[in-house]
Amino acid sequence: MKTKDLEKLFTDQDKQAIEVAIKRAEQKSSVEIVPCIIPISDDYAHAYWKLLSIAMFLALAISYFSLGIALLSATVLVTAYITILPFRRRMIGRVFMDHRVWQKAKQVFLEEEIFLTKHRTGVLILISIFEREVAVLCDTQIYKMTDPKTWKDISDKLADGMKANKPAETMLTAIEKIEALVDGKALPEKDLQDNEISNTIRYRS
Template identity: 30%
Template sequence: MTIKTDGFFSAEEQQRIEAAVEAAEKQTSGEIVPMVVGAAYDYPRAEIIGGGFFALAFASLISWWFWNASLWAFLPAFLLLYLPCKWLVRFVPALKKRLIAEAEINAEVEEKALVSFVEQGLHHTRDNTGILILICLFEHRVEVLADRGINTLVPKETWQEIVAIVTDGLRRGQACDALCRAIGRCGELLTEQFPIREDDTNELPNLIID
């Protein structure tokens, strides 16, 4: 499964997002990192289940229609159809998503946020004030993860407001505008507790498209 991310934001929109991060970080020592990924996970189990289900259905129909439900017709038909059906599920995201439980999607998005937080070095900021805004295109999910320096002063529930802003923008087809608003709101929240230092530097990228 491949969900392209390079064209999700145009070059102009990327510049707007980076400018929004820069503006927000002028008021705070916090580091805000928006990140866009195609998918949090590949979900191979959905492909196996979907491939088996559709191959079973088509093979049953073929064997019943042409060979009066012969087992000897069903078995080779199933074996021949399994891989094409599996590839069908892999390359049709809307179909594949229907085969994945909500609990699994939630768990994989949360894990992707944690892994990305570490991989991108958000846990290494000077004051432990990194914030990751993760957008997963396949799942249509947004996850906000803040470092321990922030979570000691800002309740985790506060970040649901940021998630709601971006999620609503994705649904309306206004992802760039929504993300810029969310970044601005993060800046406001951080400025209250973590005003900018005189020797502040930009420690992390202003936008990551993976």
């Protein structure tokens, strides 16, 4: 999925609503919210080897009866992996995908330099399309004021929105949850005119 395809997931109204929601949340505290969307968090090369092993075993087992059926079965298995996303996800495994999404979130957090906010109050919302998962990652100032488990719980609940293929609604819900979570926290004050990080969605390959 290319960048232009990612952009098509959001209408102009969606983009405007997300920017407005971020601006509203940031006016209440020094939090800086960064929305980001990516097509996939890993190439999952290990899954290809896993599939190959299964296909070879299946082909060898069935070839005892018919070589043609064996080759057809192996071809069907490979085709299913390439074309049927739920099958690919099952082959990769939910636990491993979850791990890779969080690893990717940490990478994006560094590459987007979210840690450079004046008060270390940046929050990344990463949506990974293929895995249909969300990772909400915050910087140290906010992290130490909240229960670490809270962020994983929020991310898991937001993933339900992605399972329904609603990235825009998921992003808006994430912003609202962050706003509610930091509300009332003793975060450092900032100049309301000081927007340290752009509110626009990042589309990354």
